[in-house]
Amino acid sequence: MLQVAFIRDHKEEVITKLKKRNIDPTTMVNEVISLDEERRSLQTKLDNTKAESNKLSKEIGMLFKSGEAQKANLLKEKTTQLKEETKDLEQELNSKTDALKEVLYKIPNVPHTSVPNGNSDEDNEEVYREGDIPELFEGALPHWELAKKYDIIDFELGNKITGSGFPVYKGKGAKLQRALITYFLDKNTEAGYTEYQLPHLVNEASGFGTGQLPDKEGQMYHVGADNLYLIPTAEVPGTNIFRDSILNEKDLPISITGYTPCFRREAGSYGAHVRGLNRLHQFDKVEIIRVEKPDNSYNALEGMVDHVKEILKELKLPYRILRLCGGDVTFASALTYDFEVFSTAQERWLEISSVSNFENFQANRLKLRFKNSDGKKELCHTLNGSSLALPRVLAGILENYQTKAGIKIPDVLVPYTGFEYID
Template sequence: MLQISYIRENKEKVITALAKKHMDAKSIVEDVIQLDENRRSTQVALDNTLAEANKLSSAIGDMMKNGEKAKAEILKQKTAQLKETSKELSEKLDIFATELTQKMYLLPNLPADIVPEGKTPEENLNVFQEGAIPVLHEGALPHWELIKKYDIVDFELGTKITAPGFPVYKGKGAKLQRALVSYFLDKNTDAGYKEYQVPHLVNEASAFGTGQLPDKEGQMYHDAKDDLYLIPTAEVPVTNIFRDVILNENELPVLCTGYTPCFRREAGSWGAHVRGLNRLHQFDKVEIVRIEHPNKSYEALESMVEHVKGILQELKLPYRILRLCGGDMGFASALTYDFEVYSTAQERWLEISSVSNFETFQANRLKLRFKDKDGKNQLAHTLNGSSLALPRVLAGILENYQTPEGIVIPEVLRPYTGFDIIN
């Protein structure tokens, strides 16, 4: 959530910045400023009323001591009126505060200055590319055919058990999944990230804290009876570990990693581009999260990008890095880099990771702060990234490593799988 003081002091700058995300924010920003003005003036009136009531109460005490009961009774009546006024003002203040918060939740984060203009994914900026695209043998198959051929992922069985988009991994397919999770976690912990195992359902406060609500309400699975949400990413529970926390400056940075299944309704998704593992309702992902000092968060973002690059270099998958344009960015992000691997059999790029800096946007919602050297509480910066999302990594391995004899396992994964080929 944006800070109200910043909006109030930088109205036109906020409107212009959000236009880069293709949002006409003028009316909402004006509503926010007006509600904040109402809230502040009501707070002043309430404070003055309470101060006057306290002053009269003190005077009543003095009059009673001096035997001036008649005068004291007159003041008591005034005090009663002030108490009624303060009650009305307090209720009015609560209404303004609630309305202000609801309006503030509608405003996305401001994009960083280096975010490129653009509306669609085609306008994202390619900032890095590495790895030779392999030349496949004649008769090479897309991954949805390979998984049938080698009987390693069963979509029909998943549909029988649950619904489309919930695959069942079998045999060497299941072991390769487990190998990827273990490899990713080991890479992250070796880089200094502390591993967490977190719940797969979160409450409403957690979903609001990281910006999934109200922006992505329709994409989340919701248990209405207990008012809990299945997580769309480990970012939500891991970041919420630090909700309502005040860290000491010397505790920064905080580095976290965790593996979870992720659940997304993906409403409205269909077509050849979402076949097989390309888009699922349940998938596995390893996440990295950082809590950083504001002066160091962009340096940390570059470190996260380099970390994910290192993993893809070891997997020897051709990949590229995109700096997302304003129209393709997430609601809470100030700057996002997407990683994509090249699917040789599909002849297209597949997104496998997003690495983002949220600056103070999530921290303001979470009330995640740190105490600086002067003893003042400051909002921290939060960052997160996929390290990595498994389905499309798996699709890239299956397609790019296929041979007439079978699917060769990347060398770095063989200590985890215990086998070097799927055939």
């Protein structure tokens, strides 16, 4: 959530930068400023009314002590009136504050200056590419056919148990999946991230804290009886660890990692681009999360990008990095880099990670602050990234490592799987 003071003091800059998202925020920005002026005016009236009431209460006490009960009782009538005015002003102030929050929750984060203009993922800017795309033998298969051939993932069984988008991993497929999770966690903890086991359901406050609500409620599974949400990513419970916190400067940076299943209701279109593991309603992901001082958050972002690069280099998967354009960057993010692995059998790029800096957007919602060296409270910056999302990494491994004799396991994963081939 943007800070009201920032919107008020940088109105034209906010409007101009938000237009990169292909929206016209002018009406919402003006509404925020107008509501804030009304809110501040009401707060002043309320403060003055309370001050006058307190002053009269002291006078009444002195009058009773001096035996002037008649004058004291007249003033008591005035304080009764002031109490009614105070109650009305408090209700009006609360209403105005709620209206202001409602508008603020609808305004996305201001994109970083480096975010390119664009309308969709087709306008994202490629900033890095590494790895040679392998040449597959004639008759090479896409991963959903490999999964069936080697009996390692059963999409039809998942459809029977739950529905489409809920695959069942079997045998060496399940072990490879587990190996990837452990490998990712080991890489993250070796890099200084503290591992957490996190809840898979969160409350409404957590959804608001990281920006999933009210923007993405249609994409989240909702447990109505308990008003809880299945997590779309470990970012939500992981970042909300620090909600309503005031940290000490010496505690920063904070780096955590966690594995969770992720649940997303998003409806996919039909076609090869969403077949198999390409788009799921339930999938596994290992996340990295950082809480930083504002002056170090972009250095931290580059460090997270380099960390994911190292993992993909060890897996020997061809990949590229995209800087997302204004029309594709997520609601809460100021700057996002997407990693995509090349699927040789499908002849297309598959997104496997997003690494984002939210600056103080989430922290403002979370009330996540730290005390600086001067003892003043500042909003932290929050960042997160997939390290990594498993389905498309697994798809890339199955397709790019396939041979006529079977699927070779990347060397770095063999100590985790205990086998070198799926055959």
